[in-house]
Amino acid sequence: MDTTQLLKGVLDLAVLAVLREDDAYGYDILRRLRTAGLSEIGDASVYGTLRRLFAAGYLNTYVVPSEEGPHRKYYALNPAGRSQLKQGGEVWREFASTMESLLREPA
Template sequence: MRTTLLGVDTTQLLKGVLDLAVLAVLRDEDGYGYDILRRLRSAGLDEVGDASVYGTLRRLFQAGALTTYVVPSESGPHRKYYALNAAGRAQLAQSGKVWHGFAQTMQTLIGGEAA
């Protein structure tokens, strides 16, 4: 069952921040598609879809925020790993600032104390 917030499917909220979430997951450790998906879900983004993550990885790579490399595997297909590059780290820093400002504004609007 999907969680809703004021009648809005939370997957719609996730679409707006998936780039930031993927960049954050790759901040400290490179990863391949399924590994990145698993890390997002382990962090609490249970509703993130496989296709959304793979599409986000392709888009971030094409935008120049990620680099890729292939690691051979003896027990299956080779894995394409994604890594943040300088442009990706800059995007993560800028998007993180925007997110924190937005979250603080929303916290104020809904009546809580600013973080």
């Protein structure tokens, strides 16, 4: 079974969650997600998700030059993003609980 399809719709949420505490740039978000357990996630998936979330109005962004390499494009949760994180988390939990009950041995 491929984890690729499981990610659909959830990567948005994972990225928002990673940004909850502090701003981060794409490459760092990628590393955080891989460390957190989504080890096989592709870089293009994360960059694409960030663009999508930005376009949807959930993120603010600003560029910071780096002395150790290329510039970094930081993303930050805005109020809409925080609201989306909260709501998305609820939807996810409800969905996960439905799946769990389906998978459990029936009475």
